[in-house]
Amino acid sequence: MRFIVTIIWGFVLSAVAAFVLTSMSGDPYDMSLVIVMTIIFSLGVWTVSAVLPDAEENE
Template identity: 30%
Template structure:
């Protein structure tokens, strides 16, 4: 379920970002490219979350 929601949010945000950036630069909006970018972002999010530790940092003086 976590994978599904992560993909849905990254899909929506990447589509929005791709549309806005293509509109600002005057180029054409490409749905396929934005979808591929959302899959890549989803994979990167899960890789980063697997690398980061879950335990607290401990005492810092």
Template identity: 45%
Template sequence: MRYIWTIIWSVLFSATISYVLSSMAGEPFNLTATLVMAAIFCIAVWVLGEGLLKEDKQH
């Protein structure tokens, strides 16, 4: 379930960022760029969440 929520939030965040940046540049909204950015966000969150930011449970 956490993977599904990660995908949903990544798409929402990337759509927001893409919309704002394209509006500021005066360009049309590009859905392909939005989905690519969402995929990058998903991969980054999964790598950070599963590997790099694990808590040590030895204490």
């Protein structure tokens, strides 16, 4: 489930970032850029979550 949610959030955030960046540069909106950014964002999040240790409770 966490993989699906990561992909959905990655897609939404990538779509917003691509829209803002293409609007600022005057280029047309390109969905392939969104898909590439989604893949990179998702792989980055999964890599960071695999590297970081699990939280331990200290009392």
